[in-house]
Amino acid sequence: MTAQSAVFQCKLCPNNGTDRHFRGVGARMAAYRVCYSCDFWLMCLGYAMLGDQDPDGRRALRIDGVHYLSWTEEQGFPPEIGYVGDEESRYVLLDDPAGTVHVTRRLWLMGTIPDALRDRMPDNAIFAPPS
Numbered sequence: 001m002t003a004q005s006a007v008f009q010c011k012l013c014p015n016n017g018t019d020r021h022f023r024g025v026g027a028r029m030a031a032y033r034v035c036y037s038c039d040f041w042l043m044c045l046g047y048a049m050l051g052d053q054d055p056d057g058r059r060a061l062r063i064d065g066v067h068y069l070s071w072t073e074e075q076g077f078p079p080e081i082g083y084v085g086d087e088e089s090r091y092v093l094l095d096d097p098a099g100t101v102h103v104t105r106r107l108w109l110m111g112t113i114p115d116a117l118r119d120r121m122p123d124n125a126i127f128a129p130p131s
């Protein structure tokens with residue numbers, strides 16, 4: 001027997017959404033009537049609205065229109081981890097008048113912010129040159 005799955009028009013873009021995605025994401029997408037991509041970016045928009053932190057206190061970074069998420073050893077990997085490089089990243093928060101350079105090897109590259117959300121998700125950091 002094949003489980004019925006609901007396919008629907010995304011409220012926010014021309015794509016279709018479905019409730020068949022894993023780990024509860026599908027149920028949320030069906031409730032909001034948004035596709036996987038829009039669901040993902042709504043989560044990122046949520047970080048911006050919560051002061052560039054996720055509910056676990058990880059820091060959202062937007063650099064040159066690309067979205068990243070940092071974490072600490074204590075927090076562990078983000079739950080929906082994407083690509084993680086092993087390179088050292090150095091960044092400066094744009095609203096930090098002291099210009100403190102943060103150094104981390106824990107940076108999740110989440111992707112390029114869609115044009116439709118760029119206005120509401122402006123850059124909040126820049127990469128610092130290598131020391």
Ligand SMILES: [Zn+2]
Pocket residue numbers: 010011012013014015034035036037038039
């Ligand atoms: Zn969509």
